[in-house]
Amino acid sequence: MARYNPKETEPKWRAAWESADVFRATIRPGKPKYYVLEMFPYPSGSLHVGHARNYAMGDVVARFKRARGFNVLHPMGWDAFGLPAENAAAERGVSPADWTFDNIARMREALKRLGLSIDWSRELATCEPAYYGRQQAWFLKLLARGLVYRKEGLVNWDPVDMTVLANEQVIDGRGWRSDAVVERRKLNQWFLKITDYADALLAGLETLDRWPDKVRLMQENWIGKSQGLRLTFPYADGVGGDDIDGLAVYTTRPDTLFGASFLAIAPDHPLAERLAAERPAVADFVAQCRKGGTSAADIESAEKLGFDTGVLVSHPFDLQKKLPVWIANFVLMDYGTGAIFGCPAHDQRDLDFARKYDLPVTPVVLPAGEDPAVFHVKQTAYVGPGRIYNSQFLDGLEIEAAKAAAVARTEALGRGVGATVFRLRDWGVSRQRGWGCPIPIINCAACGAVAVPDADLPVTLPADMDFSHPGNALARHPTWKHVACPGCGGAAIRETDTLDTFVDSSWYFARFADPAAPEVIDSAAADYWLPVDQYIGGIEHAVLHLLYARFVTRALADEGMLNIREPFAGLFTQGMVTHETYRRQNGEWLEPDEVEIAAEGGDRRARARDTDEPVVIGEPVKMSKSKRNVVAPEDIADTYGVDAARLFVLSDSPPERDVQWTSAGVEGAWRLINRIWAEFDVLADEAPAAAEPGDEGAATELRRATHRAVKAVTDAIEGFRFNSAIARLYEFVAALRACPSTPSTAAARTEALSALARLVAPFAPHLAEECWVTLGQTGLIALADWPRYDPALADDDEKVLPVQINGKRRGEVRAPAGATPLEVEKLVRESPDIIKRLEGLTVRKVIVVQDRIVNLVAG
């Protein structure tokens, strides 16, 4: 008997799959399709075990569904534009394209080595003109539809990466990649009108019943729908001028309108800017507001600042009542109307502001049980339920009724309208980058922004950009941007901004339906394959990528290019792979290979291999280059084979949770592989032992174990509980090892081995093929059917029922499955153990749960 040799078998089976071309997906009308997709990787050049876990999960699903009779599409591509290529170009003088394609070649080999059942004929990279040219084509379609526009506005500027960021890419006031504190700058930017779809994207979440609740909730919060009233406060003294009849305000609390004691506008509100132009004091205040940082800590601690403009407006329900207009630093220009009315009694921010600037505080919501004569709001605003008072026609109403009444009155007066406002902003897609998809626009002094004609697409990047300086290499290129205007033929300049790389990843799943199609998306192929049935990726994309992809899908559907509303019917967000960290006494990080770990008693101690000095073992954290705790799948493959690595990353933790990479864990998986292999390997050279009494019983037990295992593993894979599935494989292998190999058990053993090979196949496909051929099968296990189970065998026909007396386990009885309570009670009362236990006690009640347990209440 020989140990399993992955170095020989793994490449052999990968070659067999490739030469038989078994994973190529073709449209087969009438056969149910299943589209499995993992979020495509950025080609950084190296594959780590986090990638391996992600793609192993997708591969388990793909192989399982294939065995279950589905026509499976499982493609792979590259999210290939982005900043690291520019950095490499700047540092090493290589072209971003060369660097990227070299990395792709390396990562493709690494991925292939994992034995993934991918249709490589569909491979695509977003940096190829064949891909981004089609992206330009649909961008222009959306432009024609009015879903793309250009606007001068304040943008998030990342001073390190020297580019604009979308709101979604600013995390706690810092750039999502650079971690630099983001500045606000005024720039002319292209936007995609995602806000047109805010309601649809929110409502669509309801249909995504195979998405994690967590992700749906995060998107719901991000879209941030609120119901309220948009109303106008008329200027009291004609300040507004002819074109403006009042100051527009948005509120979700129209019921508290009579508690208004001031209005506040954002520092960049048009009225503030107009006043600033006239009065230096206003200009100074506005400038002061802009100075504050945008980090979470800054905002948290920022003191409320206000400036009384002297402008007065009238209360819309009581024109005699005048309210002052302030400029306030806590009012945001890009939410609602950029102006609020302040009701200090019932809003904490307004109350802080009113106390600081000594403005009136008038409560208008009376909590139950409070006396209106003495109820006061001091330092804490009252935001709970109650009845409205001090509010004329709203008096006596509950809050919801008062809201409706206030909206109705405002609408009747023609001073406003009930309105829905979203937190979601339009998606700014302009990036000042050279290595990205050029925005297909030509700027002409005479004609303005002109779309590049279809015939001139794709607008390709020049091959000779200079990345030796920071900033936009495309804008710096000497000749590329100079073209004739397609409208008037005059000299014009190309748009030199490129599209956010999230645009690239917002539609690739649709292009996979037919990546060679001359059209943007081949409609027959898309109709067959889409939507993606199972999408798998990191939780970090819960709002960014997943929201953009949903939006683009809807926009393309409205353009007639797709027939689905949601791109991903099922979503699974997998956890990360973590690893311990190791540091020398001087703080220097060490790689796992550089450390020798020994157990001393219950403790684990680590020493540096080179100096033998003690090393500090740190908490397991996400693998990162900076902490040097990265493990490459290749290293594991050399020692134990990729099947062991695949098994381990899926076995130790539920797929949605983080898994800690340990060498002990991989060794455990390696032992499982050898135990499995040992059961098959004996077939070749060992004659069965002579029959012995009791073999028939062992054979029956094994058959039960087999059918139980098939049922349990099938259910676990369906439910995305891969760790459970592997745990059941461990149990099944133990049962198989316990069954002697004799003439009487031969049939049961053959059945068990045939099932085992196929159950293992999604997780350890190379091993499974080797087992399959050892069984004498001629076809590939990659194409074999999933095993079936017999429910009669999967369930025991005799049950062991624990017997409790007063809730404590005191014995057990054996009863046939499905025995009635009376039958079970009879068995219990005849059991010597129980009779002894019941001496001196009176049984008051007998509870029998069928096939589960018996409880005697006695005293």
Next chain:
RNA sequence: GCCGCCGUAGCUCAGUGGUAGAGCGCAUCCUUGGUAAGGCUGAGGUCGACAGUUCGAUCCUGUCCGGCGGCACCA
């Protein structure tokens, strides 16, 4: 502050309204022509705390404690 998730053996984690489990680690023993290996056996748990519902709660409900994540001056 609001929302969500998690807390089970030394470690990493399954699981269930009814017998508390796996892998690794640890201990003992066996094997020493599967050998930088293999195997048997075992110890180890008030299932985060308290209360409620129940014949029975690790599981359901509530409160609290601890850890993690998302959102956050959004009117």
